[in-house]
Amino acid sequence: MFKASVPYLFLSPFFLLFGIFGIFPIVFSFVLMFQQWDPVQGFGAMQFVGFENILFTLEDPWVWKSLANTFWLAVASGLPQHLVAVPLAYLINEKLQGSRNALMGAYFLPYITSTVAIAMMFTTLFSTDYGLVNALLETLQQWPILSWLIPKQHIDWLGTPETVKPVIALVVFWRYLGFNLILYVAAMQSIPRELYEAARMDGAREWRIFWSITLPQLKPMMVFSLTLSVIGGLQLFEEPFILTGGKGGVEQAGMTTAMYMYRTAFEFNDFGLASAMSWLLFLMIAVMTWLTNRALGPQQESI
Amino acid sequence: MAVLNLGDRPVGPITILTLGIGALAMLAPFYFMFVFATQPRTEIFSMPPPLWFGEAFLQNLNILRTKIPLWRNLGWSLYVGLMSTALTLLFCAMGGYAFAVYEFRFKKQLFGIVMATMLIPSFLGMIPSFLIMDFLGWIDQPRALYLPGAAPAMGIFLMRQYILSAIPRDLIEAARMDGCNEFRIFRSVVLPLLGPVFGTLGLITFIGSWNNFIGPLIVMRSVEMYTFPLALRSVQSPVDTEWGALMAGSAIAVLPLLIIFIFSSRRLIAGLTAGAVRG
Numbered sequence: 001m002f003k004a005s006v007p008y009l010f011l012s013p014f015f016l017l018f019g020i021f022g023i024f025p026i027v028f029s030f031v032l033m034f035q036q037w038d039p040v041q042g043f044g045a046m047q048f049v050g051f052e053n054i055l056f057t058l059e060d061p062w063v064w065k066s067l068a069n070t071f072w073l074a075v076a077s078g079l080p081q082h083l084v085a086v087p088l089a090y091l092i093n094e095k096l097q098g099s100r101n102a103l104m105g106a107y108f109l110p111y112i113t114s115t116v117a118i119a120m121m122f123t124t125l126f127s128t129d130y131g132l133v134n135a136l137l138e139t140l141q142q143w144p145i146l147s148w149l150i151p152k153q154h155i156d157w158l159g160t161p162e163t164v165k166p167v168i169a170l171v172v173f174w175r176y177l178g179f180n181l182i183l184y185v186a187a188m189q190s191i192p193r194e195l196y197e198a199a200r201m202d203g204a205r206e207w208r209i210f211w212s213i214t215l216p217q218l219k220p221m222m223v224f225s226l227t228l229s230v231i232g233g234l235q236l237f238e239e240p241f242i243l244t245g246g247k248g249g250v251e252q253a254g255m256t257t258a259m260y261m262y263r264t265a266f267e268f269n270d271f272g273l274a275s276a277m278s279w280l281l282f283l284m285i286a287v288m289t290w291l292t293n294r295a296l297g298p299q300q301e302s303i
Numbered sequence: 304m305a306v307l308n309l310g311d312r313p314v315g316p317i318t319i320l321t322l323g324i325g326a327l328a329m330l331a332p333f334y335f336m337f338v339f340a341t342q343p344r345t346e347i348f349s350m351p352p353p354l355w356f357g358e359a360f361l362q363n364l365n366i367l368r369t370k371i372p373l374w375r376n377l378g379w380s381l382y383v384g385l386m387s388t389a390l391t392l393l394f395c396a397m398g399g400y401a402f403a404v405y406e407f408r409f410k411k412q413l414f415g416i417v418m419a420t421m422l423i424p425s426f427l428g429m430i431p432s433f434l435i436m437d438f439l440g441w442i443d444q445p446r447a448l449y450l451p452g453a454a455p456a457m458g459i460f461l462m463r464q465y466i467l468s469a470i471p472r473d474l475i476e477a478a479r480m481d482g483c484n485e486f487r488i489f490r491s492v493v494l495p496l497l498g499p500v501f502g503t504l505g506l507i508t509f510i511g512s513w514n515n516f517i518g519p520l521i522v523m524r525s526v527e528m529y530t531f532p533l534a535l536r537s538v539q540s541p542v543d544t545e546w547g548a549l550m551a552g553s554a555i556a557v558l559p560l561l562i563i564f565i566f567s568s569r570r571l572i573a574g575l576t577a578g579a580v581r582g
Binding site for chain 1 (some may be wrong): 318321322325326330331332334335336339347348349350351352373393394395397398400401402405407410413417420423425426427428429430431432434435437450451452453454456459465471484485486489503510513514516517521532533535536538539546552553556557560561564568569575576
């Protein structure tokens with residue numbers, strides 16, 4: 001009798017913590033979606049409002065703006081990661097031996113670094129008056145042809161709606177490139193060598209080998225890591241939050257849906273509305289994940 | 304050499320150049336962070352900006368200390384990181400051990416549930432999590448940061464894989480024969496053998512906790528209780544930010560990670576991508 005319960009006892013910390021801090025909050029947030037509630041007033045102030053929060057969310061122009069921002073950022077930061085990581089992984093995997101780990105380490109380092117530190121650093125680099133990026137542009141501006149292309153005034157990168165998004169996307173790209181690179185290198189190492197040798201025997205060129213052997217063999221990993229990028233990109237919070245000082249920047253150009261949800265709850269104290277937003281975002285992520293997998297074909301067992 | 308039997312061409316200079324420039328571009332922001340950390344604000348904001356280290360690091364640190372209780376914040380970060388690491392190692396070892404060595408009812412289903420929790424996006428529970436913390440009176444309490452996430456599914460999975468592959472079942476059987484009870488076996492036979500995976504999971508957990516921003520953003524209300532990243536962010540203001548001090552702070556936040564990474568990058572990379580490359 002006692003013995004039979006041993007495995008469950010070993011598992012109890014997980015299920016206890018998951019029950020209290022995992023499942024319960026999600027159920028709670030589902031309930032909150034149908035309530036109007038400012039928690040400062042206590043539980044008694046909770047008021048059932050039916051679908052009002054959901055309708056309000058769907059009519060809120062800031063919600064749509066934040067969703068558009070989020071999709072823009074997810075695509076602009078996510079797609080380049082894979083377009084760069086795949087060829088880069090191929091070069092590293094096929095051409096390098098001794099320096100491979102050091103090089104992968106350099107690309108991977110941003111991934112394990114504090115977002116706050118990263119965001120502070122990029123804020124300095126992109127600051128208007130004396131930031132390194134503007135200083136560099138000013139130097140380049142003095143060259144003959146480039147002077148036509150580069151504006152004379154310093155660019156207020158983080159204070160202009162048109163440039164704040166690309167800067168955020170760049171930071172996210174820089175941060176997660178190495179993670180994808182490692183995934184792709186690992187996947188490439190599991191491609192059977194015989195395939196390459198046979199192709200070489202037949203006289204295939206390097207480019208052809210990459211295109212006809214590596215890429216098709218890499219597909220399951222591409223589906224998987226693209227899915228991770230979709231899920232991660234749509235939840236984007238920390239990078240834009242810190243880079244725009246928590247407010248989303250001029251004209252909310254850098255405000256993602258997760259940020260807007262946070263502000264609705266903790267700045268505007270509307271927890272019901274914020275819950276409705278979180279479920280809307282969840283729905284978006286589920287749909288996009290499904291579409292990604294649908295578009296790219298059946299996925300091999302992973303995760 | 305393996306490099307050469309693959310390609311009929313050796314590594315070309317263009318390849319080397321591309322890879323090298325790419326790597327430098329990845330590292331450049333870190334370089335400037337450390338350079339600016341040692342420069343006074345007036346230098347950072349001069350034309351051209353400084354490209355080499357200065358001598359103002361301590362000066363920057365002193366400015367930072369006037370803005371935030373620096374050592375307290377660092378202390379909390381360290382404390383939360385260590386607590387979260389210790390608990391995570393214990394709970395994940397327990398969970399992974401159960402899945403690796405026991406046969407029990409609903410094992411498959413329970414394992415499925417554990418794995419499925421990895422797919423739940425964290426923002427979904429963010430708002431009610433805050434309410435729970437508030438209800439429990441855990442606002443401004445470090446345990447609000449290290450307890451809720453102390454049994455991550457990824458860690459349980461990592462432990463299970465390791466125990467399956469590295470701990471001989473005979474050893475456990477032998478201990479059982481000798482009359483050890485199940486908890487004694489876990490404590491005295493299994494735990495001491497988990498060193499390598501403890502290293503990997505411990506590092507991942509500590510780094511995650513050290514960098515955690517959203518967690519403290521939601522539950523920590525007073526500057527005295529802020530973890531370091533949160534305190535650092537509070538220094539930034541729309542006008543007149545002390546950039547030298549901020550860069551010094553950022554450098555302090557990054558330095559431990561850099562040191563850990565230099566000594567254990569392979570293990571870290573393997574651990575952080577373990578869930579993904581299982582295939």
